[in-house]
Amino acid sequence: MDITVDQMYQIENNGHAMGFLKKFMMENAGAAAVKRLVEKLGNVESKKILIYVGMGNNGGDGLVMARHLAGYGANVTVHLLGTPDKIKTEESSWNWSILEKMPSVKLLTGGKFDYDFTPDVIVDGILGTGISGDIREPYVSAINFINNAKCFKFSVDVPSGLDPQTGETANIYVKSDMTVTFHKMKQGIPKRKDLTGELYAEKIGIPPEAEEGVL
Numbered sequence: 001m002d003i004t005v006d007q008m009y010q011i012e013n014n015g016h017a018m019g020f021l022k023k024f025m026m027e028n029a030g031a032a033a034v035k036r037l038v039e040k041l042g043n044v045e046s047k048k049i050l051i052y053v054g055m056g057n058n059g060g061d062g063l064v065m066a067r068h069l070a071g072y073g074a075n076v077t078v079h080l081l082g083t084p085d086k087i088k089t090e091e092s093s094w095n096w097s098i099l100e101k102m103p104s105v106k107l108l109t110g111g112k113f114d115y116d117f118t119p120d121v122i123v124d125g126i127l128g129t130g131i132s133g134d135i136r137e138p139y140v141s142a143i144n145f146i147n148n149a150k151c152f153k154f155s156v157d158v159p160s161g162l163d164p165q166t167g168e169t170a171n172i173y174v175k176s177d178m179t180v181t182f183h184k185m186k187q188g189i190p191k192r193k194d195l196t197g198e199l200y201a202e203k204i205g206i207p208p209e210a211e212e213g214v215l
């Protein structure tokens, strides 16, 4: 059964209240996403992977992916679309601070979109279920960069710019090759398989009891 975005937030909050903290959900989300990506691409060792990270928890999932992909020997660059002090959540900030201790991952911040490498893979961790209204800068430029790039594109939870509840698109949106959403499928996402590419829903360890009273 596909669920609403509102139900997803309620389930997530219930799980957190049970002690299965959001940082654990985020860890499992990032790990599940990397598992799918590595299964698809085969060996990612030395592959140049650019990860766009927004300021919410969709970005946090991207930060977890960066750490896991570095573990597979990929050449990872994280581009945070803002400054670290403006990261919105504790769990995402916590993941950023781990990456700050990892010279194996290159960290970029701010609104410049010229790179000294051509990525083999781009991960879209810009916006997820928290999207509202028209997409603003610097997210617009990041989405343009993704759509103009000739490489494999992977979206975390939902292609950024696609509303996972309604299936409607914002002023600009990512067109991906693969999308991994978490816990259960959200109602709007499968309406736009032309934007998601291959689409999967992965469990992230949330206790089924967290659904009680919600589904």
Ligand SMILES: NC(=O)C1=CN([C@@H]2O[C@H](COP(=O)(O)OP(=O)(O)OC[C@H]3O[C@@H](n4cnc5c(N)ncnc54)[C@H](O)[C@@H]3O)[C@@H](O)[C@H]2O)[C@H](O)CC1
Pocket (backbone or CB within 6 Å): 008, 012, 022, 025, 026, 029, 054, 055, 056, 057, 058, 059, 060, 061, 088, 089, 126, 127, 128, 129, 130, 131, 132, 133, 134, 135, 136, 137, 139, 156, 157, 158, 182, 183, 204
């Ligand atoms: N489902 C789960 O159990 C889990 C999901 N996870 C991931 O978390 C995101 C949702 O995170 P949230 O912080 O609520 O929202 P976003 O990251 O999508 O966006 C937050 C942030 O973005 C800004 N914003 C909103 N709309 C726009 C816009 N049009 N232009 C520019 N900026 C915009 C706004 O400021 C918001 O605060 C979910 O998708 C999953 O990927 C967790 O990892 C835990 C498990």
Ligand SMILES: [K+]
Pocket (backbone or CB within 6 Å): 058, 124, 125, 126, 127, 128, 155, 156, 157, 158, 159, 160
């Ligand atoms: K996304």
